[in-house]
Amino acid sequence: MNGSDDERLPAWVTWRRRLFPDANLLLLPGRRPALVDSGFVGHAQETAAWARARAGAIALVVNTHWHSDHVGGNALLQAQGAGVAASAPDAQAVARRDPGCCLAEYLDQPVSPYTVDEPLHDGQVLRLGDTDWQVIRTPGHTPGHLSLWQPEERLLVVGDALSDYDVGWVNLALDGPDAAATALASLRRMADLSPRVLLPSHGPIPADPGTAFATALRRARRLVDDPAGAVWYGARRIFAFALMIREGIPVADVEPYLHARAWLADAARLLGRTSEALAAELVETMLRSGAVVLRDGRLHASAEYTPVAAESLRVPFPRAWPTTAPARAEAPNPQ
Known part of the structure; x- marks a missing residue:
């Protein structure tokens, strides 16, 4: 089985x-x-x-x-x-x-x-x-x-x-x-x-x-x-993922969070908008479609997901990764 x-x-x-x-x-x-x-x-x-x-x-x-x-x-x-x-x-x-x-x-x-x-x-x-x-x-x-x-x-x-x-x-x-x-x-x-x-x-x-x-x-x-549609599609997916791994984001912090994201800046450039305008429109359209929901003062992804402990997110970005391979246990013998 x-x-x-x-x-x-x-x-x-x-x-x-x-x-x-x-x-x-x-x-x-x-x-x-x-x-x-x-x-x-x-x-x-x-x-x-x-x-x-x-x-x-x-x-x-x-x-x-x-x-x-x-x-x-x-x-x-x-x-x-x-x-x-x-x-x-x-x-x-x-x-x-x-x-x-x-x-x-x-x-x-x-x-x-x-x-x-x-x-x-x-x-x-x-x-x-x-x-x-x-x-x-x-x-x-x-x-x-x-x-x-x-x-x-x-x-x-x-x-x-x-x-x-x-x-x-x-x-x-x-x-x-x-x-x-x-x-x-x-x-x-x-x-x-x-x-x-x-x-x-x-x-x-x-x-x-x-x-x-x-x-x-x-x-x-x-x-x-529809290249513009492709950009929107990616932005919605990326933002929903961000909400999932953070158990939502406080409403007051949502647009400042988005303004700081490189992916949003790139999407705004391709769509001929400012980052601020795109962030506001992204939140508005996802709320309207039901892709995100407002609950207890936080914006959440509406799709079902598995919660993540906040401390598990505290790992370095690749620019700070060590240049040597991490120590590991002896690899299992495939024979």
Whole structure:
């Protein structure tokens, strides 16, 4: 029995759906126990304990991309002996300790310092658990985004490229005006594999992969055709995440918080507004749509999420990460 109780998954797959601010978990026990993505830093202890209880010592963590909800448990799992694998672009930036790593400071989403032990390249075959998976480069949501393909069972790990209800937001300011078209091309590449099961990073396993791809392709095309809409889409997603990890923000502090954010300044520039005007409009439109709610003097995200302890957010931004790799336990033997 796999951990999701989904009969479409083979017995050697353990899949766990999680609420924001975490990503779903894919655990592959076996001779090389592996975990795909590691959730948010505020829940790292829970992630590591869950994985160890079901697979023993984790040998490898594979990140679909480097956003905070996917790499937050890396540091703890690495300290416990796991290696970390990520796309080559992400690996190179983390190795250099670029200030922009994980977009942690840009998005104001904390990530504990980690290193990448295994850079991954398109088409590379990776042993996870007791099975081989192919690395599929799928940029768009981030330039380093990757997916994982298991051809025998036709399982496709899609990261944030799509879900049962959404597609990943794109950053036109940092990644250029073609980011949405790149995401659309990646979706087409994944659809061409004709997977039997999609494993998204958020939400449930889609009942019908073909329908999920058709919906995602339509939504991605809208992001290409409407760049302003794509900017708004990203801004709403980023702001909702900020509210989730902080258990809301006091009403008086909301607009000053937004005025200080680099992502909002970039969005305002692309939309031809001032940061102040965009912040006010963002709050107003999200309140009107019900995406955020006012409760007890604080603005909250209305979507269901898992609370985060405030002290867990107090980790350094990448510009202050140590340049040497953290000490770790002896890695488990994959043989």
